Amino acid sequence: MEIVLETDQLGKRYGRAWALRDCSLRLPAGRVAALVGPNGAGKSTLLHLAVGLLRPDAGAVRVFGRTPYDDIAVLSEVGFVAQDTPLYRDFTADELFTMGTKLNRRFDTALAHRRLAQIGIPRDKPVGKLSGGQRAQVALALAMAKRPRLLLLDEPVASIDPLARREFLQALMGVVAETGTTVLLSSHILADLERTCDHLIVLHASQVRLVGDVSALLTEHRRLVGPRDGGSPPAGVAQVVRAEHTDRQSTLLVRTNAPLRDPAWKAYDVTLEDLILAYLGDGGSRPHAAWEVAA
Amino acid sequence: MIWLAWRQHRKQALFTAIGLALLAVLMVPTGLAMRHTFADLGLDDCVGALGTASVIPADADACGRASIQFNGQYSVLTMIGVLFLVLPLLVGLFWGAPLVAREIEQGTHRMVWTQGVSRGRWALVKFGVAGTVALVASVVYGLGVSWWLTPMSQAGQHGRFNIFFFDMQGTAPIGYTIFAVTLGIFAGTIWPKVLPAMSATLVGFLGLRIALTTLARPHYLPARVLTFPVKDAAEQTNPAAGDWILSYGIRDASGKMVTANAQIACAPDATGPGAACGADLGITSGAYNWQLYQPGTRFWLFQAIETGIFVAVAALLLLLAVRRIRRVA
Numbered sequence: 226m227e228i229v230l231e232t233d234q235l236g237k238r239y240g241r242a243w244a245l246r247d248c249s250l251r252l253p254a255g256r257v258a259a260l261v262g263p264n265g266a267g268k269s270t271l272l273h274l275a276v277g278l279l280r281p282d283a284g285a286v287r288v289f290g291r292t293p294y295d296d297i298a299v300l301s302e303v304g305f306v307a308q309d310t311p312l313y314r315d316f317t318a319d320e321l322f323t324m325g326t327k328l329n330r331r332f333d334t335a336l337a338h339r340r341l342a343q344i345g346i347p348r349d350k351p352v353g354k355l356s357g358g359q360r361a362q363v364a365l366a367l368a369m370a371k372r373p374r375l376l377l378l379d380e381p382v383a384s385i386d387p388l389a390r391r392e393f394l395q396a397l398m399g400v401v402a403e404t405g406t407t408v409l410l411s412s413h414i415l416a417d418l419e420r421t422c423d424h425l426i427v428l429h430a431s432q433v434r435l436v437g438d439v440s441a442l443l444t445e446h447r448r449l450v451g452p453r454d455g456g457s458p459p460a461g462v463a464q465v466v467r468a469e470h471t472d473r474q475s476t477l478l479v480r481t482n483a484p485l486r487d488p489a490w491k492a493y494d495v496t497l498e499d500l501i502l503a504y505l506g507d508g509g510s511r512p513h514a515a516w517e518v519a520a
Numbered sequence: 521m522i523w524l525a526w527r528q529h530r531k532q533a534l535f536t537a538i539g540l541a542l543l544a545v546l547m548v549p550t551g552l553a554m555r556h557t558f559a560d561l562g563l564d565d566c567v568g569a570l571g572t573a574s575v576i577p578a579d580a581d582a583c584g585r586a587s588i589q590f591n592g593q594y595s596v597l598t599m600i601g602v603l604f605l606v607l608p609l610l611v612g613l614f615w616g617a618p619l620v621a622r623e624i625e626q627g628t629h630r631m632v633w634t635q636g637v638s639r640g641r642w643a644l645v646k647f648g649v650a651g652t653v654a655l656v657a658s659v660v661y662g663l664g665v666s667w668w669l670t671p672m673s674q675a676g677q678h679g680r681f682n683i684f685f686f687d688m689q690g691t692a693p694i695g696y697t698i699f700a701v702t703l704g705i706f707a708g709t710i711w712p713k714v715l716p717a718m719s720a721t722l723v724g725f726l727g728l729r730i731a732l733t734t735l736a737r738p739h740y741l742p743a744r745v746l747t748f749p750v751k752d753a754a755e756q757t758n759p760a761a762g763d764w765i766l767s768y769g770i771r772d773a774s775g776k777m778v779t780a781n782a783q784i785a786c787a788p789d790a791t792g793p794g795a796a797c798g799a800d801l802g803i804t805s806g807a808y809n810w811q812l813y814q815p816g817t818r819f820w821l822f823q824a825i826e827t828g829i830f831v832a833v834a835a836l837l838l839l840l841a842v843r844r845i846r847r848v849a
Binding site for chain 2: 273276277278280295297300301303305307308309311312313314316320323324325327328329330331364367371
């Protein structure tokens with residue numbers, strides 16, 4: 226299994242505050258991974274480290290086995306769409322693609338043209354005059370035309386309306402299916418991720434809380450409902466991620482390592498959203514407003 | 521990459537070109553008119569005859585009346601000319617400051633730095649294009665203003681060495697412009713927003729310019745002292761020499777300054793109201809005129825020193841800007 230992105234004890238500090246700390250994870254090739262966490266959790270920092278915009282203060286980050294900081298060899302294999310999809314607003318899409326051909330050794334202008342034609346975005350209009358969703362599509366086309374082996378997207382759908390968001394994610398899934406590119410996509414809109422991602426990275430308060438394959442994570446986590454004060458959780462529970470109690474019963478979100486057989490506890494499947502919220506909830510300090518659940 | 525830099529900044533380049541064209545529209549006709557008047561008044565020959573010596577015989581200045589007439593006619597233009605002093609600053613504010621600041625303010629640095637070009641090359645080309653346009657504009661401006669000011673300087677009222685007039689001709693404006701642009705670029709890497717970067721450029725530019733002009737420039741080379749007698753004056757200062765007079769006055773026989781900012785020369789056989797020859801001002805026999813000055817022949821040397829200082833500061837700022845850019849994300 227080829228590892229596209231690997232971090233080892235990675236850390237980045239702004240002044241005294243750590244934006245990211247002790248981050249160790251591996252992203253296998255071919256995955257569409259979601260990077261999830263509230264605002265300020267360190268998502269952008271991790272992506273910026275991965276694309277070589279930032280240099281780590283601790284640990285290491287490797288993309289295709291190389292250190293990405295200011296390395297053209299890595300840059301030519303990585304497509305990046307930064308937060309708020311920044312583009313030169315007085316450029317037309319055609320001019321942006323010309324820039325792409327001038328600034329990259331490999332740039333597939335035909336692919337970019339095809340992508341914009343499919344969704345009917347004019348190429349001769351300054352992108353500043355396009356809608357937010359259209360601009361995001363142009364930014365995606367610009368990144369995809371590099372034919373990258375790794376595509377990093379920083380909150381690409383955060384600022385666009387739900388319909389445009391769905392179109393964007395459909396477009397993204399289309400190119401992923403076509404090219405087999407590995408994708409790492411940060412978002413705090415959970416509902417979108419369930420449909421698009423097969424790999425999950427949960428960041429909270431600068432640290433990695435959960436990493437893994439989505440279906441494996443969903444299989445090994447269960448929601449248990451049982452009597453209040455049933456003593457210790459039943460056999461087969463490796464970790465209680467989150468516990469809620471009412472007068473009579475307890476609801477636990479647990480990680481299992483064996484089949485559950487205790488008849489006193491009823492086991493339910495969890496959704497991706499349950500899982501993410503459970504792993505983010507344990508700090509207790511998180512303001513609820515930091516979350517937008519499915520706009 | 522050059523294509524990108526040009527595409528991004530062609531509008532500013534166009535505005536710069538339009539600005540220079542407007543300047544030319546103002547300067548070419550007035551410059552020609554000045555030259556015409558200058559020649560008509562016979563100033564060409566008499567200024568040539570005065571030479572560049574700091575002192576000339578007392579009876580040598582035949583240009584006085586013509587010079588006064590010329591200066592009277594064109595003094596307004598001189599004042600307009602002083603406005604040109606701000607042009608290098610404008611280039612720094614509108615070319616230099618937004619160059620990096622706008623990219624970071626709008627987040628587009630994250631797009632352009634993640635294409636297949638290293639940050640170092642990006643900076644090199646972008647600064648190179650901006651620097652070249654600024655250089656071309658400032659050379660045209662510096663030499664153009666030199667040409668325009670020549671008759672005024674020669675007519676003696678505003679020597680080319682004087683503060684303000686030194687600053688807007690020759691190579692000095694080239695140094696100022698390059699400095700202003702790099703200061704803008706550097707400010708943009710420290711305060712990555714356009715307005716703060718522009719403010720910092722404004723303050724930094726004026727600060728260094730004023731400090732160097734008032735504190736350092738008079739001392740680039742040791743100033744010379746010139747003395748000549750008050751009474752029985754056989755010589756006088758040469759208005760065509762273009763000397764930069766730092767201070768002057770009349771000292772008595774013991775060397776003590778009697779009257780600052782004054783100069784008196786009495787003919788040996790003076791009569792009438794001037795016959796007292798300053799006796800009422802406390803000027804006694806043995807008093808002499810004194811002046812501290814930089815000779816006009818040092819003009820180009822001083823221009824080179826001034827330009828060199830600003831170009832060196834610009835190079836340092838550029839180096840720091842590139843270092844900063846490697847750390848921004």
